[in-house]
Amino acid sequence: MDMSGGNQMDVQRSDFGLRLKTCMDKYGPLCVGIDPHRKILTDWGYNVDAEGAELFSMRMLQAAHGRAAAVKFQTPMFERYGSKGFAALERVLYAARQMGIITIVDCLHGGLSTTISAIADAYFKPGAPLLADAITLLPYYGARSLSGLIDEALDNGRGVFIASLTSNEEGASLQTAIRQSGDYKGRTVAYGIASTAQKHNEGIEGMGSVGLIIGATIGQWISDSGVDPAQFTGPILSPGYGWQGAEAKDLKTVFKGTKGNVLVTVSRFIAAHGPDIAMLSQATESIALDVRQALLEATEEPSDETPSGIVSMPKKATETATPLTFAATGESAAASSGAADAVPDVDDPTESAPQTDESASVPAPAVRSSFDPSKTTGDSAPAAASSKEPRQ
Amino acid sequence: MDMSGGNQMDVQRSDFGLRLKTCMDKYGPLCVGIDPHRKILTDWGYNVDAEGAELFSMRMLQAAHGRAAAVKFQTPMFERYGSKGFAALERVLYAARQMGIITIVDCLHGGLSTTISAIADAYFKPGAPLLADAITLLPYYGARSLSGLIDEALDNGRGVFIASLTSNEEGASLQTAIRQSGDYKGRTVAYGIASTAQKHNEGIEGMGSVGLIIGATIGQWISDSGVDPAQFTGPILSPGYGWQGAEAKDLKTVFKGTKGNVLVTVSRFIAAHGPDIAMLSQATESIALDVRQALLEATEEPSDETPSGIVSMPKKATETATPLTFAATGESAAASSGAADAVPDVDDPTESAPQTDESASVPAPAVRSSFDPSKTTGDSAPAAASSKEPRQ
Numbered sequence: 082m083d084m085s086g087g088n089q090m091d092v093q094r095s096d097f098g099l100r101l102k103t104c105m106d107k108y109g110p111l112c113v114g115i116d117p118h119r120k121i122l123t124d125w126g127y128n129v130d131a132e133g134a135e136l137f138s139m140r141m142l143q144a145a146h147g148r149a150a151a152v153k154f155q156t157p158m159f160e161r162y163g164s165k166g167f168a169a170l171e172r173v174l175y176a177a178r179q180m181g182i183i184t185i186v187d188c189l190h191g192g193l194s195t196t197i198s199a200i201a202d203a204y205f206k207p208g209a210p211l212l213a214d215a216i217t218l219l220p221y222y223g224a225r226s227l228s229g230l231i232d233e234a235l236d237n238g239r240g241v242f243i244a245s246l247t248s249n250e251e252g253a254s255l256q257t258a259i260r261q262s263g264d265y266k267g268r269t270v271a272y273g274i275a276s277t278a279q280k281h282n283e284g285i286e287g288m289g290s291v292g293l294i295i296g297a298t299i300g301q302w303i304s305d306s307g308v309d310p311a312q313f314t315g316p317i318l319s320p321g322y323g324w325q326g327a328e329a330k331d332l333k334t335v336f337k338g339t340k341g342n343v344l345v346t347v348s349r350f351i352a353a354h355g356p357d358i359a360m361l362s363q364a365t366e367s368i369a370l371d372v373r374q375a376l377l378e379a380t381e382e383p384s385d386e387t388p389s390g391i392v393s394m395p396k397k398a399t400e401t402a403t404p405l406t407f408a409a410t411g412e413s414a415a416a417s418s419g420a421a422d423a424v425p426d427v428d429d430p431t432e433s434a435p436q437t438d439e440s441a442s443v444p445a446p447a448v449r450s451s452f453d454p455s456k457t458t459g460d461s462a463p464a465a466a467s468s469k470e471p472r473q
Numbered sequence: 474m475d476m477s478g479g480n481q482m483d484v485q486r487s488d489f490g491l492r493l494k495t496c497m498d499k500y501g502p503l504c505v506g507i508d509p510h511r512k513i514l515t516d517w518g519y520n521v522d523a524e525g526a527e528l529f530s531m532r533m534l535q536a537a538h539g540r541a542a543a544v545k546f547q548t549p550m551f552e553r554y555g556s557k558g559f560a561a562l563e564r565v566l567y568a569a570r571q572m573g574i575i576t577i578v579d580c581l582h583g584g585l586s587t588t589i590s591a592i593a594d595a596y597f598k599p600g601a602p603l604l605a606d607a608i609t610l611l612p613y614y615g616a617r618s619l620s621g622l623i624d625e626a627l628d629n630g631r632g633v634f635i636a637s638l639t640s641n642e643e644g645a646s647l648q649t650a651i652r653q654s655g656d657y658k659g660r661t662v663a664y665g666i667a668s669t670a671q672k673h674n675e676g677i678e679g680m681g682s683v684g685l686i687i688g689a690t691i692g693q694w695i696s697d698s699g700v701d702p703a704q705f706t707g708p709i710l711s712p713g714y715g716w717q718g719a720e721a722k723d724l725k726t727v728f729k730g731t732k733g734n735v736l737v738t739v740s741r742f743i744a745a746h747g748p749d750i751a752m753l754s755q756a757t758e759s760i761a762l763d764v765r766q767a768l769l770e771a772t773e774e775p776s777d778e779t780p781s782g783i784v785s786m787p788k789k790a791t792e793t794a795t796p797l798t799f800a801a802t803g804e805s806a807a808a809s810s811g812a813a814d815a816v817p818d819v820d821d822p823t824e825s826a827p828q829t830d831e832s833a834s835v836p837a838p839a840v841r842s843s844f845d846p847s848k849t850t851g852d853s854a855p856a857a858a859s860s861k862e863p864r865q
Contacts, residue, residue, distance in 0.1 A: 119590070157582070157591035163602020164560035171555055189583040190549070191611050191636070198511070199549035210555020219583050219613045221636055223644040244583070244613055252615040254655030258662050261697070263646030270650050270662065305653070 092238030097214055097290035098282070101240070101316055104150040104183050105341065109373040112185065112318065113145035113365060114348025115173070116155045121349065125356040131162035135169035141352060142177055144361035148369055151183035151214075153318075153346055171210055178212065185318070186213040189244065191222060194229060201233035215240035217294060217318070224277035231281055231291055240290035242318045245274045246306055247296045257305045271306040275313060282315040288342050289315035297321045297331045297345065311338030319343055322372065323350035329375035336379040343379070345372045484630030489606055489682035490674070493632070493708055496542040496575050497733065501765040504577065504710065505537040505757060506740025507565070508547045513741065517748040523557035526550065530565040533744060534572065536753035540761055543575035543606075545710075545738055563602055570604065577710070578605040581636065583614060586621060593625035607632035609686060609710070616669035623673055623683055632682035634710045637666045638698055639688045649697045663698040667705060674707040680734050681707035689713045689723045689737065703730030711735055714764065715742035721767035728771040735771070737764045 093099075117134035127133035138154070145152050154173070159166035170186075177184045190200055204213050215234070218227050218241050227243065234241050246256055256271040265273035275293055282289025295303075295310060297319045303310070310317055317336070322328075322345045336343045347368050354364035485491075509526035519525035530546070537544050546565070551558035562578075569576045582592055596605050607626070610619050610633050619635065626633050638648055648663040657665035667685055674681025687695075687702060689711045695702070702709055709728070714720075714737045728735045739760050746756035 116587075118587075155585075155588055155591075157588035157595065160603075161591040161594035163563055163595065164556045165602070167559050168556035189585070189611075191581040193547075193581070195508075195510075196547055196549035199547075199553040202553035203549065203555065210557070211552075219581075219611045221611045221613045221644070221647065222639050223641060223647050226641055226644060247614050249615060249618055252613070252618060254652045254657065254665065255613065255615050255662050257654065258650035258652045260646045260650045262649065265646065270647050273646065 092236075094235040094238070095285050095287070095290060096238030097234070097240030098285060098288040098316065100214070101151065101183055101344070102288040102342075105344065108148060108150045109369050110341075110343055110345050110376050111149040111365070111369040111372050112151040112153050112344045112346045113141060113149045113351060114153050114155070114320070114346045115141040115145075116158050116348045116352075118158065118349070118352075121352050121355075124353075127356070131159070131165035131169045134159060134162065134166060135173060137352075137355075138169070138173040139176060140356055140358060140361065142173065142180065142182065143358060144351070144355075144365045146180050146182060148362065148365045149182075151185055151344060152177060153185040153187050153348075156186060156188040167211070174211060174213060183215075184213045185215045185217065185242065186211060187217045189217050189219045190230070191219050193222065194226065197229040197233060200230055201237070205233055205237040205239050207237075213239070215242060215290075215292070217242045217244065219244050220274050224274040228277075235281070235290055240292060240316070242292040242294050242316070243274060243278050245271045245278070245293045245295060246299050246302060246308060247294075253302045253305065257302065269305070269307050271308050275308045278315060279313055282313075285314070292316035292318055292344075294318045294320070295335065297335060299335055300331070303335050309338075310336050310343070311340075313339075313342070315342065317343045318346060320346045320348075322347050323368065329371065329378075332372070332375040333379045336376065339376075339379060341376075341380060343376055345376070347372070484628075486627040486630070487677050487679070487682060488630030489626070489632030490677065490680040490708065492606070493543065493575055493736070494680040494734075497736065500540060500542045501761050502733075502735055502737050502768050503541040503757070503761040503764050504543040504545050504736045504738045505533060505541045505743060506545050506547070506712070506738045507533040507537075508550045508740045508744075510550065510741070510744075513744050513747075516745075519748070523551070523554035523561045526554065526558060527561035527565060529744075529747075530561070531568060532748055532750060532753065534565065534569055534574065535750060536743070536747075536757045538572050538574060540754065540757045541574075543577055543736060544569060545577040545579050545740075548578060548580040559603070566603060566605060575607075576605045577607045577609065577634065578603060579609045581609050581611045582622070583611050585614065586618065589621040589625060592622055593629070597625055597629040597631050599629075605631070607634060607682075607684070609634045609636065611636050612666050616666040620669075627673070627682055632684060632708070634684040634686050634708070635666060635670050636686045637663045637670070638685075638691050638694060638700060645694045645697065649694065661697070661699050663700050667700045670707060671705055674705075677706070684708035684710055684736075686710045686712070687727065689727060691727055692723070695727050701730075702728050702735070703732075705731075706734065709735045710738060712738045712740075714739050715760065721763065721770075724764070724767040725771045728768065731768075731771060733768075733772060735768055737768070739764070 115138050117137045119129045122129045122133045122137055125137060127136055142152060154170060156170070159170040162169070174184055174186070186204060188204075190196075200216075201209075203209055203211050204216050206212075218230065220227060220243055224243065227241070231241055247253070257269045260266050260268055260270065260273060263273070265276060268276075278291045278293055279289075281291035292315045293310075293313060295308075295317050298321050317339065319332070319336070322332070332343070332345065351361065351364050351368060354360045507530050509529045511521050514521050514525045514529055517529060519528055534544060546562060548562070551562040554561070566576055566578070578596060580596075582588075592608075593601075595601055595603050596608050598604075610622065612619060612635055616635065619633070623633055639645070649661045652658050652660055652662065652665060655665070657668060660668075670683045670685055671681075673683035684707045685702075685705060687700075687709050690713050709731065711724070711728070714724070724735070724737065743753065743756050743760060746752040
């Protein structure tokens with residue numbers, strides 16, 4: 082059942098989760114990140130402009146078709162070309178809908194009440210210029226401030242992914258801060274967000290349509306946050322696999338006990354094998370297998386038993402500012418070394434290297450054993466982290 | 474000195490703050506919010522499409538020219554029309570640059586490291602399609618995660634406004650949560666963000682270029698946050714005046730002791746007097762005077778003396794999770810009644826009324842004494858909150 086075409090009136094509020102789950106069952110948990118970084122366009126021999134971004138995206142889409150559950154587009158990679166970039170994104174989204182691939186637009190909108198209907202018009206309503214199956218959201222105004230936009234998404238059979246836990250240190254300081262007021266008083270910021278998201282998924286048969294974004298390299302922060310992904314029944318979008326150092330063991334650690342609802346985004350690690358379509362397709366298939374295997378093992382791991390899981394809504398806490406404590410498992414302690422400070426979703430380290438002091442901790446891509454990079458051509462092999470990004 | 478034209482190479486990192494201050498000294502603290510809501514386009518007799526949004530924006534720009542320090546555009550109001558909407562915004566920004574008006578694009582970007590250079594290409598670099606003097610940012614990944622993007626802004630003589638304190642209850646729960654780790658351990662989320670922003674402004678002669686967004690209706694939350702606006706030397710953008718119930722006394726309470734660095738955004742309250750250009754201009758002038766007077770009184774109020782002001786960087790706190798306490802003044806307690814739960818920046822209550830339970834607390838516009846609504850024509854008078862929004 083493909084509801085992404087636009088004008089059907091018989092949409093159910095649970096449509097997105099059900100459609101995504103069907104695709105994940107069929108193609109596995111891989112979401113191909115289609116992010117036309119300047120460097121990759123240059124590497125492919127494409128122009129660094131809206132047309133180059135569109136050609137790149139169409140080719141990545143071809144590689145993802147039939148090999149991945151979904152595709153995700155980072156909006157700023159198109160926005161940098163202004164209206165021309167958005168016109169390119171519109172055409173790419175149209176092509177994806179024709180192929181029946183689930184589309185996620187990573188626009189990270191904030192969901193101010195005053196802009197709810199505008200964002201719904203842009204992405205969710207029949208005939209929307211940027212019609213997508215789901216978009217990403219930032220909850221700085223509180224998760225509940227997003228409820229209007231979430232309702233618009235669900236009413237149109239679509240979904241959202243709300244940023245909750247990232248792996249950079251300063252993000253963790255904010256996300257693990259303890260609330261002093263409100264429904265989740267005494268709980269972390271991330272806990273309140275995950276719990277609010279989960280409320281939208283309760284009572285749904287199968288996977289919900291309101292998702293979370295949780296970085297795969299988060300390591301021990303997952304315990305500090307009080308959030309247990311195994312208790313969440315919506316989809317979980319996890320960026321950071323491959324290119325910036327998240328590995329199979331990170332997926333196993335962070336997502337242990339989850340039940341087939343984790344969608345892993347891989348972008349640069351696939352794109353580095355283009356523009357040859359056969360190489361791109363082979364890389365996509367190979368990485369899809371790796372990710373599927375890692376998450377299969379995570380599914381088989383039992384989750385930590387904890388009474389404060391996000392499904393069982395806590396009674397309003399009366400204690401103030403008491404950090405939630407968990408017994409750290411040996412595994413998560415091991416996973417945290419090295420990867421914990423990695424920036425979120427940095428699949429192009431050279432893109433941000435001159436500006437942030439965090440990027441120094443981004444490791445070079447680790448090639449998975451089941452994919453042989455020697456089969457790639459020289460100019461499409463993964464670029465070394467030290468390579469210089471061309472400036473416009 | 475107007476550096477907004479584009480190609481000058483002699484930009485200083487302090488340019489934006491200095492240019493904005495010059496304009497505020499000349500025209501006062503009013504920032505005209507140019508937000509083409511569907512309802513206002515209909516009220517004006519314009520088409521609800523990208524062309525209507527552009528015509529509306531050009532007219533609002535005319536009214537703001539020479540009467541306000543800056544103009545601000547909510548991106549989703551253009552994004553709803555896809556690439557056509559962005560093309561309209563590009564032309565409006567071009568017109569604003571020709572007029573020499575300071576432009577703020579309210580895109581509320583999240584500043585992921587991987588998208589820094591893309592956002593800089595879109596808004597800051599010479600020749601950027603959406604070249605603006607400043608943009609707005611959301612700090613969910615931590616204020617420090619925005620530093621790369623802030624550097625890009627400053628390097629191009631431009632600025633940013635980082636969301637810090639909003640007035641909705643769920644936002645306050647997140648923003649006043651106490652950090653358990655990092656440089657601002659023991660401090661609130663908002664405190665860490667304000668302090669990080671302030672670091673960029675230190676050592677600047679005059680007003681800095683890294684601003685904060687603080688809702689005017691925040692009331693008593695300002696004390697809970699530990700943030701003292703009087704200690705902040707960058708610009709402060711304050712939405713919510715007029716239409717959704719923030720009044721002169723709120724400005725006086727929240728911004729007491731500030732020194733001419735508060736920029737107050739008014740949108741719907743002005744637009745309701747269009748499309749007649751004389752009426753729009755008169756409304757703009759009248760509201761500019763009101764806002765100027767209110768902030769003048771705030772400037773004369775002494776700020777609370779507190780050792781934890783955001784200028785004096787605290788030593789790394791050793792205590793954990795101790796809420797900062799302040800002696801609440803009688804004024805702020807009074808201001809909090811009624812307005813504290815108002816949603817941020819809702820200048821079109823009908824826009825979100827069906828979706829959120831928060832909008833019920835948005836009061837009808839209070840007409841300021843110095844402007845007489847009886848002089849407006851019937852069809853351009855402020856719409857009643859109960860009026861029905863047309864659906865596309």
